Amino acid sequence: MNKSEKPKIILHIDMNSFYASVEAAHNPDLRGKPLAIAGNVEERRGIIVTCSYEARAKGVKATMPLWQAKKLCPNLFVMPPNHAKYRRMADRMFELLRSYTPLVEPVSIDEGYVDITDVEVNGSYLAFVKTIQQNILSTLNLPSSIGIAPNKFLAKMASDMKKPMGITILRKRDVPKVLWPLQVGEMHGIGKKSAEKLNKIKIYTIKDLAHADSITLEKAIGINGIRLKERANGIDNRPVDPEAANEWKSIGNSTTLRADTVNMTTIQNTIKRLSESVARRMQRKKVVASTIQLTIRYGKNRKTITRSMTEENAVEHMEELYERALFLFEKNWSGDPIRLIGVAVQNVIDKKETFKQLDLFSSNKKDEKKTKFHETLSNLQQKFGQDIVFKGKKDLE
Template sequence: MREMYPKNGRVILHVDMNCFYASVEIAHDASLQGKALAIAGNAKERKGIIVTCSYEARAKGIRATMPVWEAKRLCPELVIKHPNFELYREASFALFQILARFTEKIQPVSIDEGYLDITECYGLGSPLEIAQMIQQTLLTELQLPCSIGIAPNLFLAKTASDMKKPLGITVLRKRDVQELLWPLPVEKMHGIGKKTAEKLKDVHIHTIGDLATGKAYIIRSMIGNHGLDLQKRANGIDNRDVDPSQMGQYKTIGNSITLPKDVDEEKELLDMLERLSQSVSRRLQKRALVTYNIQITIKYYNRRTITRSKMLENAIWESPDIFQSTIRLWKKHWDGDPVRLLGITACELEWKTEATKQLDLFSFEEDARAEPLLTVMEQLNSKYGTKVIQHGSQLFRQQERTFQQNLENKFI
């Protein structure tokens, strides 16, 4: 089996779910099977647009971004559902949990797609067999279809997964690039949008082959240094690694409730917060996550809204601890005015197995034994005026926050 894997190269899979939102709705409600189904942001409003749709709907000419009124004209029997993002997030979590059975080297790139590096997974079978196992497992356990690309790098794997939908498995080798990709219009290449394609066409680059063989200085003058990366990919070259650090990067888990009437009775409001704490705790435990930051949202009768949060020294996940952290924020920030909405959000999330611990009545002896070490750490930090020594978990979370901030800044 080892001989079926490259000696020096890599084997990358790109798993791309087919019509994800619609497929999740169908898996959740079997009566939708076989029907023309669309997900629309404002399904009841004339200005609403289609977010995604099933293949049955696509066969009727319906597509994403189409106005709802136009879609209904094309297909009067079209079933339209409002997006249920909580349901989609649940399905996405289950999806990546299944992918993690095959390799630890996973990089999610959106709610419904991700890359897997299976270079060292020859003990599970050939690359094609692994792709078939993944596809069948997702169908059997989640009733969700996917297409999978198999290639030596991320770009070719992504390109391959787009070649056959639904339920396709496509192998794309570097030697296939000239025959299969070069004749295609340049706008068909992953990573090139409409505006970039227009700029390239201004310098007579109309196909992927034109981009691959074009003069580098012309390409750079039109679309910058990123153009040189695109030219490499047009030649089948992509040295990016699958980045597992993005796996499981749930930003927040929270819940809120809009009260049927404005409430200023503190006991009633605290009861609401306790129920919200229980809800957040259940969702954390279901995903095997813990939190290092609790946030409270208070919306008053006059629609004035405040959001306050507090970093925690140790991870928590159980409802009494979440409630106690919430109470501390509540006591500090509620001004006594009637409340319209309450919310609790768990931030700074981490896998439970990687978290340090949860302080409780059974861990105080261990904490006491650690006190001499903590004292030395404090003395070192005090002497050198910086965090020269930290808990590993604190450093890890700091690096995660920096990574996330850098990622967000790229898209602002």
């Protein structure tokens, strides 16, 4: 860092039990009571999406079957999710944060980063952050936890340390004492599978990761291992980027055909290639989407139409995108020659944020096998090219 530069002061705002808190904010009778948000609330196979801290105190937690949660907490109040309501409250929360500084980067519906480095503060930054937390609470009736640090990674780690309504300062000099003793699986950015791979090469704690050999790391978990080692040492140079969230709202590809066409085989192949491209980008970003959009531009008059459909459960795989995009095409094509086709997804969210209802007694294994198949297929295509694996008849052109 240049000596003339001010040290960064980054906040990570993490809303506490967001869905349940929003419901309690709209209905004061629910405040202080064990509350859970779950799908299929009338069925035994319903699964808990999230729950209040009062419910957590009884042992209720996310992904738990509804019948099990009610056994642990007989007076549990259960509600179905209302995503439109949650999105409206999230928008209000982020607008409130932008009243302090434009440097606000949402990363999901209930969390985001704020850079207050250049904000004029009267008194201590801790007192200033407390006013932000209290403002969110008094204005929206929503509790939050906030991490204060010199970079995004440390701010994220700090916000997880005190919940609910906590504020934690984590400096780079605190890393050896505060973070290094933790198990490597507790580090932000390391999932269960990565933790298992790291354990196999005798990396058990964040300290082990901080001192690991870079070449060994890269062999074990790929190039991401080097970045994780930097994080374990408290290094993270990513800026707070207000525009980053826009990349997540829509992902799409379009192509202009060589000539105007009404050939259905050509059109189907084009939609399939576009769907494959969009699905790969979604996988890289680790996102899913609930809205699929198709664009058609006709050749003669250049008229362009855009049609979309929204699914109850988010989609991510090429087959799902292709099937829905083709449906939109067949439903809306006038029969005139086409010059351009586009496939896109909207209402894009992080995989961790989405929740799909599964029948615990039959669908779980099917979904797990499906996910593993798609992961294997994608890995083969990335390594050997898109044509290495295909299903059914392959068109030769």
